[in-house]
Amino acid sequence: MPQVRDAIETELQHHQQATREVPDHPERTVLEVDDVSVYYGDYLAVRNVSLDLGHNEITALIGPSGCGKSTILRSLNRMNDLITGARVEGPIRYWGQDMYAPGIDPIEVRRRIGMVFQKPNPFPKSIYDNIAYGPRVTGMQVGSMDDYVEQALTKAALWDEVKDKLRQSAYGLSGGQQQRLCIARTIAVQPDVILMDEPCASLDPIATLRIEELMAELRDQYTIIIVTHNMQQAARVADRTAFFTAAIDPVTGERHGELVEYDKTTKIFESPADSRTEGYISGRFG
Numbered sequence: 435m436p437q438v439r440d441a442i443e444t445e446l447q448h449h450q451q452a453t454r455e456v457p458d459h460p461e462r463t464v465l466e467v468d469d470v471s472v473y474y475g476d477y478l479a480v481r482n483v484s485l486d487l488g489h490n491e492i493t494a495l496i497g498p499s500g501c502g503k504s505t506i507l508r509s510l511n512r513m514n515d516l517i518t519g520a521r522v523e524g525p526i527r528y529w530g531q532d533m534y535a536p537g538i539d540p541i542e543v544r545r546r547i548g549m550v551f552q553k554p555n556p557f558p559k560s561i562y563d564n565i566a567y568g569p570r571v572t573g574m575q576v577g578s579m580d581d582y583v584e585q586a587l588t589k590a591a592l593w594d595e596v597k598d599k600l601r602q603s604a605y606g607l608s609g610g611q612q613q614r615l616c617i618a619r620t621i622a623v624q625p626d627v628i629l630m631d632e633p634c635a636s637l638d639p640i641a642t643l644r645i646e647e648l649m650a651e652l653r654d655q656y657t658i659i660i661v662t663h664n665m666q667q668a669a670r671v672a673d674r675t676a677f678f679t680a681a682i683d684p685v686t687g688e689r690h691g692e693l694v695e696y697d698k699t700t701k702i703f704e705s706p707a708d709s710r711t712e713g714y715i716s717g718r719f720g
């Protein structure tokens with residue numbers, strides 16, 4: 435499908451103009467996924483994944499449906515702990531510390547490694563309280579809460595749009611505004627990494643663009659890992675891209691997800707090392 439290829443080429447040109455030079459390997463690894471497999475009960479959903487995720491980088495996880503992108507994303511902040519039967523095998527190190535080791539508090543893991551979901555999910559509270567909630571319940575010392583709320587909303591590029599209606603319900607906001615509010619809410623508990631599971635899937639193109647711009651702004655302060663079905667989006671925003679696929683085990687007939695290739699986004703889209711990546715990005719399967 436040449437059109438798919440052309441569209442990606444165009445995005446890559448924008449990408450190269452808009453972003454900085456990406457080193458061949460991450461200079462500082464914030465999360466190290468070391469030969470990790472994830473099971474749901476007996477089912478091996480995704481196997482033997484190794485990834486060094488770079489600090490202050492945006493990494494996109496792409497691949498066809500069911501290849502384990504969300505499963506791996508959720509394992510990066512122990513969100514899989516909340517799914518009955520889910521099990522992560524193999525270490526995932528956060529700044530060198532195995533976050534699955536005994537004694538590690540999963541709540542603290544999720545504070546440092548926040549998550550934004552596909553569908554915006556603000557609390558049924560005011561805009562202000564959506565932001566103030568996290569700092570309050572975790573007992574953070576933030577000085578003036580009003581200033582703190584303003585800061586978080588400013589970082590999420592939402593302040594100007596909501597500053598006159600902070601006490602109104604978050605449900606009154608548009609979908610794109612709600613998603614930025616969810617990003618502001620995540621930022622408010624001072625994470626280091628933000629995981630995003632298809633954050634633009636329910637948004638229109640303009641709201642999507644706004645979120646993508648925001649991601650580029652946030653990259654200097656946070657590390658962002660995004661699952662996306664949209665290859666143009668990966669080409670537009672990500673420094674590095676990991677391509678996953680699902681292969682059928684010839685013995686059991688079961689499908690298991692696996693990482694095919696992980697590299698700089700330009701490399702993945704312009705000269706992938708594996709023919710399966712080439713096939714996917716040129717629209718031949720997936």
Ligand SMILES: Nc1ncnc2c1ncn2[C@@H]1O[C@H](COP(=O)(O)OP(=O)(O)OP(=O)(O)O)[C@@H](O)[C@H]1O
Nearest residue numbers: 474479497498499500501502503504505506517691
């Ligand atoms: N809670 C669960 N319980 C059992 N199996 C699950 C669960 N969540 C995911 N799976 C299975 O694990 C495999 C990987 O799913 P996952 O959602 O991680 O893939 P994905 O690449 O994110 O897919 P999509 O792009 O469709 O969201 C699939 O076979 C899926 O059916």
